[in-house]
Amino acid sequence: MADWRLAVGAVLAVGLAIGGHAAAVHWRPSPATYPLQGIDLGEQPPAVEWGSVRAAGADFAYLVATSGARGRDPGFEANWQALPDAGLRRGAVHLYSLCEDGAAQADAFNAVVPRTADALPATVDIDDRDGCDPPAPGPAATNALRTFVTRVETHTGKPVLLRLSRAVERRYGFSTALVRPLWLQGNFFRPGYAARPWRLWRASDMRRIDGVEGAVNWDVVAP
Template identity: 30%
Template sequence: MKRVLVAAALAAVGYGANALPVQAADGVPGVDVSNWTGEVDWASVASGGAKFAFVMASEGGDFVSPTFSAQFQGAADAGLIRGAYHFAQPHESDGAAQAEYFVQNGGRWTGDGITLPGVLDLEDNPYKDRNGKDNCYGLSPKDMVTWVKDFTKRYHQRTGRQAIIYTTASWWKTCTGDSAKFKANPLWLARWGADPGELPKSWDRHTFWQSADKGTLAGGQNSFNGSESELRELAISAVELTVSGQAKSRRSYTITIANTGPHPAGTIKISGRAYGGQKVVKAPGCKFSGTAVKCTVAKLNRGQKVRLTFTTKAPAKGSVGMRFTVGTVELNLKAR
């Protein structure tokens, strides 16, 4: 039976499996558990001060933790915010396939207010004696970055959330070349000791910190780097919109708004203004007068997008364009 070996992976950081337990000094306390933890007294975990729990759901492409359902539900029943994690085996199958396996076996995010985004667990290969691979599973840094990109991209496509990445600074530096390409993914940093220490290059702050493999609470000892209300906000998620635009000519402009988040988006307001001596002469579905235009998109379901086209009357020469505001996003489409 496959298993997750958090202790083996973190030994490389300088703390052995028998190290004395160290409690996280700051932040909101929490735990992580797996099939090796077994039955958990969740009421005791909650009364001990924990506010969240990460639960192992799957590994590679063929193992589901037999204790996942009971642990995941038990954490919720005790009033904890919970999240699922996937122990990566990058040599077995591609990242997209393992993300799909994770989503189908416990990693699917739900907007119930108590479920955190899923976690991609990346650490030293614990099965070197069996699979003959090195700590990076036989992948080059370039190939590992591709693998992680494929996993996080598919997870986002399936859930609308950015997967949390669990790793050590040492593993990330060695196995990804200290890639800086994953700033959008929250970091769960593993480092046993009194402080988080060095961060991998992709991040300027950690979101979660695993400070010990055992302590006064069941499982690994963790903290959230923020307030309890911020932890709940991470579980709830906000509407995510992607806005892009193009000046197709001196007289034609388009903007595209896509709902890339997990929730439907309603009442999206767009305002724009032409400059350079132009006037707006056509804006289907929008109100316009002179240089100004205002539009409202009533609703965009998850995965949907809308494209708006604006036509202007422009002078023959001079710099022209249109500026748009969509929420906090500002676009300046300058035509030649």
């Protein structure tokens, strides 16, 4: 009898896990609360069918354009050109290196991303991703990021969004040092780890939709 109960319990646990995963990969915040929703893609994404992304409820898409002072995403230009035809607004992302010169990174981004009237504000994504020894918190780290932001804003004509990881914000406090719109991250639960309210929220990094192979980052704009 005990073995039978254990077997049934195991089956139920597996069923719940499968059901929970299925719910998670299809979940998104309520469009009634957050009318503007979209995706952001990582570096070198797979081929995307943008019409299907639009049909899945996305209003916009953010694409990685550059990383550090030298990295350039090879698929950026083609995807950038395809978004308006699919009825999606478009924005560009720079993956910021805490260990490289801010001015050089801004120049790299500005050389790749055109200034277009329809573009969403550029985004600088700041996280510990380099495998280098990042600078200590203080004026040098903040000034390097401020230089990047200022140069990109001069090029695009719009305020830059700061996409801050929880770890970077805890260490550097960039949301206090630079007063710019914030893009925060937190699966399923609204994030509150920055000094100010967020403008964009990456609500899930596991959603599955037609048109993109694998999981996508699903984002919403604050109402």
